[in-house]
Amino acid sequence: MIHLTKRQFLAGGITVAGTAAPVPALARMPARPKIVTYRDPNCGCCHKWVERAQSAGFAVEVRQVPDIMAVKAKLGVPESVASCHTSVVGGYLVEGHVPLTAVKKLLATKPKGISGIAVPGMPRGSPGMEMPDGSRDTFEVIAFTRQGSKGRFSA
Secondary structure, three states, X not given: OOOOOHHHHHHOOOOOOOOOOOOHHHXXXXXXXXXXXXXXXXXXXXXXXXXXXXXXXXXXXEEEOOOHHHHHHHHOOOHHHOOOOXXXXXXXXXXXXXXXXXXXXXXXXXXXXXXXXXXXXXXXXOOOOOOOOOOOOOOOOEEEOOOOOEEEOOO
16 A cells, blocks of 8 residues: 655555556646636736736746737627726636635536626726725626626526
């Protein structure tokens, strides 16, 4: 019987039966989910949201673009849910300052019939929009389609 410490298991530094083969469970472990985030190079709150995504375990590729509205139009983000940055993860769109718990739920449940989730606008207190005085706006996560249909997404 092989006994692994947590560190050995997570590092993948153990071999089986004296070979260089990795433990099979490690080979099946998924990589960190990758998010591609499109943002204006001059927007600081977008950078803060990316930092939150990285801290939540996502691998984030940032693409700074001079015309974010053109990217939103190309990807199919309805104007009614637009915010300052647009991300793509697992085939879904994530618009604006969406809490990362909602992004994780989106990837876990893979709901059919929606294009993505959004937090429209830039509400104070949303991830990346935290205020020094702790003030917050009420906001909710919206599920949407490219055709503009939308409804509440329960995170």
